[in-house]
Structures are given as structure tokens and as C-alpha cells.
Amino acid sequence: MRRKLALPLALVAAVSVAATACSSSGDSSGKETRSTAQVASSVTDYNPQPYENLKDGGTYTTAGTFDEQGNPFNVNGTLNALRIWSWYNADAITYSPTGEVQYNPDYYSDVKVSVEGGDQKVVITLNPKAVFNDGTPIDWRAVEATWKANNGSDKEYAASSTEGYDRITSVTRGADDKQAVIAFKGVNAAWSALFTTCLHPQAATVENFNTAYVKTAHPEWGTGPYTVGTWDARSGNITFVRNPAWWGRKGKLDKRVYVNLERAASINAFKNGEIDYAPVGDAENLKQVKTVKDAEVRSGGSPFEYALYLNTKSPFLGDVQVRKAVQESIDRSQITKIRFQGLDYSEPLPGSAVLYSFQQGY
Numbered sequence: 001m002r003r004k005l006a007l008p009l010a011l012v013a014a015v016s017v018a019a020t021a022c023s024s025s026g027d028s029s030g031k032e033t034r035s036t037a038q039v040a041s042s043v044t045d046y047n048p049q050p051y052e053n054l055k056d057g058g059t060y061t062t063a064g065t066f067d068e069q070g071n072p073f074n075v076n077g078t079l080n081a082l083r084i085w086s087w088y089n090a091d092a093i094t095y096s097p098t099g100e101v102q103y104n105p106d107y108y109s110d111v112k113v114s115v116e117g118g119d120q121k122v123v124i125t126l127n128p129k130a131v132f133n134d135g136t137p138i139d140w141r142a143v144e145a146t147w148k149a150n151n152g153s154d155k156e157y158a159a160s161s162t163e164g165y166d167r168i169t170s171v172t173r174g175a176d177d178k179q180a181v182i183a184f185k186g187v188n189a190a191w192s193a194l195f196t197t198c199l200h201p202q203a204a205t206v207e208n209f210n211t212a213y214v215k216t217a218h219p220e221w222g223t224g225p226y227t228v229g230t231w232d233a234r235s236g237n238i239t240f241v242r243n244p245a246w247w248g249r250k251g252k253l254d255k256r257v258y259v260n261l262e263r264a265a266s267i268n269a270f271k272n273g274e275i276d277y278a279p280v281g282d283a284e285n286l287k288q289v290k291t292v293k294d295a296e297v298r299s300g301g302s303p304f305e306y307a308l309y310l311n312t313k314s315p316f317l318g319d320v321q322v323r324k325a326v327q328e329s330i331d332r333s334q335i336t337k338i339r340f341q342g343l344d345y346s347e348p349l350p351g352s353a354v355l356y357s358f359q360q361g362y
Contacts, residue, residue, distance in 0.1 A: 045298045048097075054252045062277045063266035064258035065236035070213035073150055073199065075158045085197070087240045087256060088222040090138070093196040099359045101192045106130065106248030107138065113191075119169075120184040122191055128178055129247040132200050133227060134220040140180035143195060144171040145204035147182070150194075156206045164194045225251035236260030270295075283342025299345050303356060 064084070069076035072085050092107035103111050110125040130138035148154070148171075152162030159165075167185050174181045184191065200221035203212060212218060219228040225248065229241035240256040261269055267285050270278035271292050280286045280297075289295055308330070310323050317323050332349050340346055348357070355362045 045300055047298075051249075051252075056250075056252055057254050058252075059255040059257055060253055060277075061257040061259060061275045063261040063263075063269065063275055064238070065260035066215070066217070066231070066238060068214060070215075070217060071203075071209065072197075073146075073160055074210065074213070075160045077160055084238065084258070088217065088219055088224060088227050088243075090197045090223050092198065093192050097358065099356070115187055118186065120187045120191065122182040122184070123174060124180045124182070124195070125174070126178045126180070127248075130178075130223070131245070131247075132221060132223050133243065133245050134200075136200060136202075137177065138198070138223065139177040140171065140173045141177075141201050142198045143180035143182065145201040146195065146198045147171045149199060149204045149209050154206065156210075158210050164188055164190065168194075225249070226253075226256060229255065280343070286343055299343075301347070305350065305353060307353070 064080070066084050067078050067081045069078075070081050070084065071077050072082035090107055092104050094102045094104065096102055105127065107127055107130050108124055109127050110123075112123045114121050114123075124143065126138055126140075132138060132142075147165055147168055149157050150159045150162060151165040151168060152159065167188055168182055169185050170181075170183045172181045172183075173179070182191075182195075188194075199209070200218075202208065203218065203221045215233055217228050217231045222228075223243075223246075225243055225246045226240040227243040227245075229239040231238055237260050238258040242251065242254065259269070259275060261275075263279070263281070266275065266278045267280075267288055269275045270289060278289065280289060286297070290297065308327070310317050310326060312318065312323070317326070336346070336349065350357065352362055
């Protein structure tokens with residue numbers, strides 16, 4: 001694999017597409033999604049390729065490690081925890097570069113969404129072959145367990161967010177165990193975000209939800225094309241390898257390796273050929289890596305927004321006109337110039353806090 005270097009988006013949100021030699025631009029059913037270049041800002045620099053174009057084998061190594069809490073549903077779970085989790089747990093729903101929902105047929109064979117009497121119903125038919133690594137079927141009980149652990153009805157669960165789950169009135173068995181019927185009170189347009197992955201029913205007990213994933217992994221409760229090869233609690237290094245119990249479409253890599261390095265050390269490791277990718281956050285780091293042989297500098301974004309929030313209860317900010325004055329005094333263009341200084345990168349200022357620039361309706 002050729003070594004890659006990526007610039008951060010920093011201030012505003014643009015499109016984020018996995019575009020190294022390890023990933024696919026098509027959705028999980030093999031259908032092609034709309035090209036990023038057609039809808040996103042021209043500052044993105046990706047090389048999306050269909051699954052069939054990528055060679056089998058190889059190891060992809062980057063800086064990274066696990067966090068204290070490895071359960072992304074937990075209040076102490078982080079974005080990093082979710083990224084690590086996704087390498088050995090279900091990745092049932094993803095999103096195209098332009099935001100369309102994509103159902104992974106290795107998990108969800110069929111999804112039907114309807115509204116009856118003002119209330120939404122989602123019927124998920126799960127793949128008959130889908131099982132957790134310990135042999136437990138991935139069925140309606142896994143969907144129910146995920147809902148119950150996150151809906152806020154039991155305060156003993158240290159859930160990250162109950163939003164959306166608390167609007168579900170029931171999760172029941174459908175035509176058989178491999179069908180889950182999710183009933184909502186009202187309509188939740190963003191329901192898919194609730195079930196992009198799922199918990200093993202055993203992992204969804206209060207004790208396991210809160211403590212089982214602290215500084216450790218549970219590959220037996222996981223599923224997917226990869227599973228944990230090594231999880232070194234002392235060094236913080238992680239290796240994921242092919243999962244012999246996987247029934248679905250194969251991953252292209254033989255191994256995915258995370259090496260526990262600080263950001264500064266990751267730049268040196270990249271220069272020494274020890275890792276395949278390193279993020280560059282400032283002009284000095286960019287200058288260091290530009291001369292690295294066979295390195296490619298790629299720029300792009302992530303679907304995140306950075307915002308300034310004002311405390312309306314503050315005696316100084318209680319007046320809406322004062323808050324308006326504070327907001328209007330901020331020179332976003334100047335902040336952008338400072339943040340991107342020396343990075344050979346620029347991007348348009350965001351025009352919406354609701355939709356991203358690459359989505360329909362922006």
C-alpha cells in the first residue's frame with residue numbers, strides 16, 4: 001500500500017469518504033453511489049474505487065489506540081472508541097458521500113419504513129446467516145437489547161444519549177426471530193442513526209454495558225469481516241485480523257494495525273516508513289512530510305461542524321441583542337486564514353448548520 005497523508009478539515013464540515021487503497025466507494029450492496037466530486041467542494045482530494053478494483057491482502061498501519069471506555073454507546077465512549085469498535089462489530093448501516101442511507105445486506109436483508117396514524121414503524125429483516133462470533137444469532141433480540149440499554153428507562157445504564165431511543169415504544173418479534181419490528185411515537189426521520197450497529201444481548205446487561213469494555217475488548221460479542229488479533233493493554237497496540245466466522249463479503253486487508261503513538265511521534269513514524277498514514281495539523285508537520293519518498297498528500301474533510309455556544313443565563317449575555325452583537329463580531333474568514341495557514345488548503349465558509357454542502361437541499 002502506498003503511504004498516505006491527510007490534511008484535517010479543521011473548521012467546517014465537508015464530505016468524508018474512505019479513499020485509501022483499503023476501501024470502496026460503492027455501497028454495501030455493490031451499487032455505485034454518486035461521485036463525491038460531483039457534489040462536494042473541489043478542495044477534496046480523494047480517489048474512490050469500487051470494491052472490485054482493489055487487490056486482496058496487505059496490512060494497513062496507522063497511529064491509534066483504544067480509549068478507557070470501549071463501548072461507544074456508553075456516556076464515556078468517544079469517537080475513537082466508535083472507530084475501534086467498528087473494526088470488530090456490526091457495521092449494519094452506513095451513509096453515502098452525499099448522505100443517503102445504505103443498508104449492509106450482510107446484516108439487514110430488508111428494511112421497510114412506514115407511517116400509520118402519525119406513528120412510524122420500521123421493520124428490519126436480518127440476514128439469516130448473521131451471527132455473533134460466539135454463535136448467538138443476530139436477531140430481533142439484539143435490536144431490542146440495543147434499544148433497552150439506550151432508551152433511558154433504566155437509569156443504571158450510563159448511556160451516551162437516549163435521544164431517539166426514547167421515542168421507541170416497542171421492539172418486537174416479527175414474522176420470525178430474524179425480523180425486528182420497531183414502533184415509534186411520532187416520526188423520527190433520523191431513526192437509522194440508532195441502529196448502525198448493535199449490542200450482543202449479553203453485552204447489554206447493566207454491568208457489562210457500563211464496565212465490560214473498560215480497557216478491554218470482547219471479540220466473542222462482536223461480528224464482522226475482522227476480529228481482534230491482539231489487544232495489548234500494556235502498549236496500547238491493536239491488531240485486527242480476518243474473522244474465520246464471517247459469512248459475508250470479505251474485507252480486502254489481511255490485517256489492520258493500530259500503533260499507540262502521540263501525534264508528534266506519528267509524524268516521525270511516517271517519515272521512517274513505520275506507518276502508512278499520518279494526519280497533518282500544522283504547517284511545520286506538512287513541511288516535514290512533503291519530502292518523504294512515495295508519500296501522497298491528500299486533503300479533505302469530515303462531517304463535523306464546529307460552533308460557538310453562548311450561555312443565555314449569563315448576566316452579560318441575557319439580552320438577545322448582546323448575543324447577536326457577539327456573533328456578528330466574529331470574523332469567520334479570518335479564523336479560517338489562521339487555521340489553514342501554511343497548509344496549502346482552503347474551503348468555502350459553511351452556509352448552513354442543518355445540511356452539509358454536499359447534501360441535496362443545501
